[in-house]
Amino acid sequence: MDPALLPPRAVIADVHEPQDLVDMLRDLVPVEVRALQPCDFVIGPVGIERKTIGDFASSLFNKRLFDQVDRIKTSYGESLLVVEGAMEDLDDFANPQAFYGALCHIGLDRGVSIIPTPDKEHTALLLATLLKRLDKDPAMYSLRYKPPGLSPHQEQMYVVQGLPNVGGVLSERLLDHFGTVRRVLRANERELRRIPLVGPEKARRITEVLDRPWKGRQQRLEEGEG
Secondary structure, three states: OOHHHOOOOOEEEEOOOOHHHHHHHHOOOOEEEEOOOOOOEEEOOEEEEEEEHHHHHHHHHOOOHHHHHHHHHHHOOEEEEEEEOOHHHHHHOOOHHHHHHHHHHHHHHOOOEEEEEOOHHHHHHHHHHHHHHHHHOOOHHHOOOOOOOOOHHHHHHHHHOOOOOOOHHHHHHHHHHHOOHHHHHHOOHHHHOOOOOOHHHHHHHHHHHHHOOOOOHHHHHHOOOO
């Protein structure tokens, strides 16, 4: 069976995460503590960055935020940003619009899922819930919701974003370079590596998925893959 489709055994937490949060998680699900880069938690194929509202503001100010998000997208099949804290804390922002602008950019342009939680306890509940969902169906993370009424431009981007680790910005760059969805899908690894934000590993992963032979349901059952 493809290791990427095996149910995750535990939430993997970075060694620098708060001990009380790790303890809350351990009351709910198995937890392994390791040194992680570039994210705070890993559950199966999902790399998760946890930021308090204060952390979010700080990393936005010193411009580390978007680099962190991009590194998680490059390293993991799926990426999730958890923004933890009471929304009243936004009153301390000199410009709350910058906070919402960054969230819009991360979610819409970079294709990263964002889930807010009010505190550590709810963050633990969220992570435990994700582990249990992936345990029931480890392939669920690959299913995508297609909004109705997409424009032709949005529909093209949607198709290209089905490729591994391709979000809004990169899908547009690929289409700008190759001109059509079909040409993007026909591109070989060398051609993909020429595109900014792709890089050798992402190019290899994209071509690997496109070239992998399909196994029908019956063949997967016969080989014990479920």
